[in-house]
Amino acid sequence: MEKDKSTYGQAGKALSERADETELQLHLAAMEAHDQWQSIEAALGHFLQSCSRSLHTEVDHAEVQLHLAKLDAADVVSEQAQRINREFNASKATLERKALAAATDLQQQFSGAIGGLPK
DSSP, rough: HHHHHHHHHHHHHHHHHHHHHHHHHHHHHHHHHHHHHHHHHHHHHHHHHHHHHHHHHHHHHHHHHHHHHHHHHHHHHHHHHHHHHHHHHHHHHHHHHHHHHHHHHHHHHHHHHHHTOOO
């Protein structure tokens, strides 16, 4: 019976040592996992900051491109308005010349017709 107590005592001691060793290993693994998580978290933070900067750069570039496109559109509209104005003025001048020529022709015809009437 004494031998059994000694065997049980040794087994209990070995089991306690194994439990302590396992607890230490779990603690070390938890600390390593925590360190790795912090490293991942820092890398993710840097990645997100980089993405944010890139996004802001792209948005700024798009805003500049939009502004330039608006300026180009305004130039095109201005050029078209000037062309239409020139064409209108040319057509107006042509119409005025033709109207004056027609009025002169009518005046001459009436003058000739009136001149042939008895007085």
